[in-house]
Amino acid sequence: MLRRFRPILIACVACTMVQATVRAADKPPAAARVEARVNGTVLTPETRRPVEFAAVTLKRADDTVVVSAITDQRGRFTLEKIPAGDYAVVYGRVGGVGRTTAVFQINAARTQIDLGRLELADEPLQLKKFEVTAKQSAQLNAIDRKIYNVGRDIHSVTGTASDLLQNVPSVDVDLDGNVSLRGSDNVLILINGRTSTLMGQSRAEVLQQLPANSIEKIEVITNPSAKYKPDGTAGIINLVLKQRHDAGLSGTVSFNVGNNRRYNSSLALNFRPGPVNFFASYGVRQDDRYRAASDLRTITDPVTGVVTRAEKRTVEVSRPISHLGRLGLDYAPDAADQFGLSANYNDRRHTRRATDQNRVGGAAGILASDYDRVRYAPDFEPSTEVAGTYQHNFADEGHELKVELKSSDTKEDETNHYTNTYRTPVQAPTFDNVLVSNLERSHEASVDYARPLGGEAKLESGYDLTRESRDSDFTNAYFDSVTGAWVEDLAKSNRFILDRTIHAFYATYARTFGSVGVQAGVRPEITTTSSQLVTTGQTIPNDYARVYPSLHLTYHFAEAQEWQLNYSHRIHRPGTEDLNPFPEYLDPFTLRAGNPHLRPEDIHSIETGYSYHQDDTSFTATGYYRYTYHRFTDLTTNLGNGILLNTRENLAVNRASGLELTANAELGGHVTLNFSSNTFFNTIDASNLGYSSSRSDGSLLAKVGLTWRLTPATQLQLNTKYATARLTPQGEQRPMFVANAGLRHDLWQKQAALVLTVSDLFNSLKNENIVNTPLLHEDIVLRRSSRIIYLGITYNFGQPGKKSKDDALKFDNSL
Numbered sequence: 001m002l003r004r005f006r007p008i009l010i011a012c013v014a015c016t017m018v019q020a021t022v023r024a025a026d027k028p029p030a031a032a033r034v035e036a037r038v039n040g041t042v043l044t045p046e047t048r049r050p051v052e053f054a055a056v057t058l059k060r061a062d063d064t065v066v067v068s069a070i071t072d073q074r075g076r077f078t079l080e081k082i083p084a085g086d087y088a089v090v091y092g093r094v095g096g097v098g099r100t101t102a103v104f105q106i107n108a109a110r111t112q113i114d115l116g117r118l119e120l121a122d123e124p125l126q127l128k129k130f131e132v133t134a135k136q137s138a139q140l141n142a143i144d145r146k147i148y149n150v151g152r153d154i155h156s157v158t159g160t161a162s163d164l165l166q167n168v169p170s171v172d173v174d175l176d177g178n179v180s181l182r183g184s185d186n187v188l189i190l191i192n193g194r195t196s197t198l199m200g201q202s203r204a205e206v207l208q209q210l211p212a213n214s215i216e217k218i219e220v221i222t223n224p225s226a227k228y229k230p231d232g233t234a235g236i237i238n239l240v241l242k243q244r245h246d247a248g249l250s251g252t253v254s255f256n257v258g259n260n261r262r263y264n265s266s267l268a269l270n271f272r273p274g275p276v277n278f279f280a281s282y283g284v285r286q287d288d289r290y291r292a293a294s295d296l297r298t299i300t301d302p303v304t305g306v307v308t309r310a311e312k313r314t315v316e317v318s319r320p321i322s323h324l325g326r327l328g329l330d331y332a333p334d335a336a337d338q339f340g341l342s343a344n345y346n347d348r349r350h351t352r353r354a355t356d357q358n359r360v361g362g363a364a365g366i367l368a369s370d371y372d373r374v375r376y377a378p379d380f381e382p383s384t385e386v387a388g389t390y391q392h393n394f395a396d397e398g399h400e401l402k403v404e405l406k407s408s409d410t411k412e413d414e415t416n417h418y419t420n421t422y423r424t425p426v427q428a429p430t431f432d433n434v435l436v437s438n439l440e441r442s443h444e445a446s447v448d449y450a451r452p453l454g455g456e457a458k459l460e461s462g463y464d465l466t467r468e469s470r471d472s473d474f475t476n477a478y479f480d481s482v483t484g485a486w487v488e489d490l491a492k493s494n495r496f497i498l499d500r501t502i503h504a505f506y507a508t509y510a511r512t513f514g515s516v517g518v519q520a521g522v523r524p525e526i527t528t529t530s531s532q533l534v535t536t537g538q539t540i541p542n543d544y545a546r547v548y549p550s551l552h553l554t555y556h557f558a559e560a561q562e563w564q565l566n567y568s569h570r571i572h573r574p575g576t577e578d579l580n581p582f583p584e585y586l587d588p589f590t591l592r593a594g595n596p597h598l599r600p601e602d603i604h605s606i607e608t609g610y611s612y613h614q615d616d617t618s619f620t621a622t623g624y625y626r627y628t629y630h631r632f633t634d635l636t637t638n639l640g641n642g643i644l645l646n647t648r649e650n651l652a653v654n655r656a657s658g659l660e661l662t663a664n665a666e667l668g669g670h671v672t673l674n675f676s677s678n679t680f681f682n683t684i685d686a687s688n689l690g691y692s693s694s695r696s697d698g699s700l701l702a703k704v705g706l707t708w709r710l711t712p713a714t715q716l717q718l719n720t721k722y723a724t725a726r727l728t729p730q731g732e733q734r735p736m737f738v739a740n741a742g743l744r745h746d747l748w749q750k751q752a753a754l755v756l757t758v759s760d761l762f763n764s765l766k767n768e769n770i771v772n773t774p775l776l777h778e779d780i781v782l783r784r785s786s787r788i789i790y791l792g793i794t795y796n797f798g799q800p801g802k803k804s805k806d807d808a809l810k811f812d813n814s815l
Helices: 002-026 161-166 203-207
Strands: 036-043 055-060 065-070 076-082 085-092 104-106 112-119 139-141 146-149 171-173 179-181 188-191 215-221 236-241 248-258 263-272 276-286 289-300 307-318 321-331 337-362 367-393 400-424 430-452 457-480 485-488 494-513 516-533 538-541 544-558 561-572 584-587 590-592 601-614 617-629 632-640 643-650 653-667 671-685 695-711 714-723 726-728 731-733 736-747 752-759 766-773 776-784 788-798
Touching: 036 055, 036 085, 055 076, 065 076, 076 085, 085 112, 104 112, 161 171, 161 203, 161 215, 161 736, 179 203, 203 337, 632 776, 671 726, 695 726, 736 766
Parallel strands: 036 112, 188 236, 590 643
Antiparallel strands: 036 076, 055 065, 055 085, 085 104, 139 146, 146 215, 171 179, 215 236, 248 263, 248 788, 263 276, 276 321, 289 307, 289 776, 307 337, 321 337, 337 367, 367 400, 400 430, 430 457, 457 485, 457 494, 494 516, 516 538, 516 544, 544 561, 561 601, 584 590, 601 617, 617 653, 632 643, 653 671, 671 695, 695 714, 714 736, 726 731, 731 766, 736 752, 752 788, 766 776
């Protein structure tokens, strides 16, 4: 496998080095170049309220315009990469009379200019109608993250968050909605930079229901700084939700209908009469899911050598419906202080109806058992989250204090009713129930402080307290045909409680030295964990302390080019399902159990990358290496009679490395091409689990997107994804290919849009996993309903009429 990709890797690295060398040769010496930053805050003189959307222009002494910007909701602006010279800033409302600052000088000794608070009085405006046309970059790079503007994905109108993630480089989403990054499914997913109850244990379901049109951009942070929680082997995916701060009333409404009676609709409102900003949103999504799965097993008895063949074929249908609401307000009495209050509510419910056909026999093909197991399972999962925030902005730009308190509650009630109908051997039907009740509570308090230290330096520090409690209760019962009563099966019933408290402190220091940027940080944490096996009365503690350092280096060696090198230490903490030792009976032949002695994974991650961005063309190449000890792995054990137990164990060592490439280019002014690939190499050492040697393999995940602007108002989009086979500890995950298409037509100067999307054009989407050991061979295939089609409309209203971005098409590729 390594030989297969070696020519590609050599060519990519060689091209990158040649391009960097040529462009570096054309640039002037670093000592002669100055890249300064100018910032300030625009306020009203009487009320000291920030002025949002004020135009700010930097001009030379000869009145030549250098760069322009607009102020944010706090009245702030920042102008970057300013060369040496004499300048003045002109600022004012669009259509109003501008004001000009005094002339100031930028040189090698003065690279950080803070203009402080600039006063701008209220004045009536008479605006003529005009239109500004601009395109957002598909990808932006910061010192510690890559930012993807998803508005150019057409599926952002009709689809879900899962559909958007499908098109993000190095991110993969399987048929069950599980997200992986660079080959690892242990990813911390944040919403607006913070943890959320929505991204808990049921996050796969939530991502398949979260409206894509509520997301503005997706940030991928593969080596987060010490400011962020260290959870997540592969790093962090941050979903940044859209927030409007227009004066007056504004909003967006959308409605989409799909095949098989699917539909979704959302409404987002924002009202800002003055210093108080009110916002609310509501979305409903009705889905239709058809799942077909096969599980073929060949099991060899280690003592007798007898071969047993077991076959299970499943057909499942469900119509999940979800309601997602958000309500809140921000209050800014002046430019120095801002208060916030918000509440989220998510309600998901559906009823699964499934039939498992189970057949067990010997190598000669003689059936020993043949029966159907019919499942009827209503599921209800509400969750709530409330948060309060306070931010104080000191006089100097970037000097601020933030405090946040947050509490969340998630409850799941699932009632599984089973009916077993037997053909071989013939016997009367049997009935059993499994009642599942999960309650998850979380409380978090955080304090964050940031202060510029003059010049190009900045210090950030903070404290975070997190308390989590997860209570899982399983009650199994069977129907006694003799007594005519339901009897609790004590051998299969259990209750497990996990309590965890984390105290975390962090400090980061960032500074630029000309073209070089440095950010270093450290995050000490103390974690106390208690696993309560309520059924047996046993308590298992698992306390530990860690220090998580991080380091990020950047070097701008040309105007459009950058090199990065970074390192972080991360952790993967075991969850409830990982630790709960009581077996869950998925069916009579499949058990799942956790491991209360499972240790946290520790990950050391280092990566280096090169990026080039010029006009409508960009290219990045990133090489990375992860060294993981105590990595979690799924282990399948034969219990005899065709019964398998799936549990969790710690591997000795896992080494993963890869090369990530992304490229974006505009061809001929009408076609935009996006390409990304992740070539991933994995070495698994499972010697502590009884395997004599390590296993190594390579895999490739490649994505190609094409957007063709047929007319100024109409665009066609095609996205494809291909993944080669991927190594697992006991086998492999087979290759997968999927293609999606979409068409968008803008109406009324982009105030509205009609969108048509088709997911899985060729009906090729499936997951196949192979387990291959000396005593067990298992082939699991999961497919979903064929092509999913949506037709929708979205409409933006309010003042001022903001032009929508090149909204992207979103596709449904969840299984």
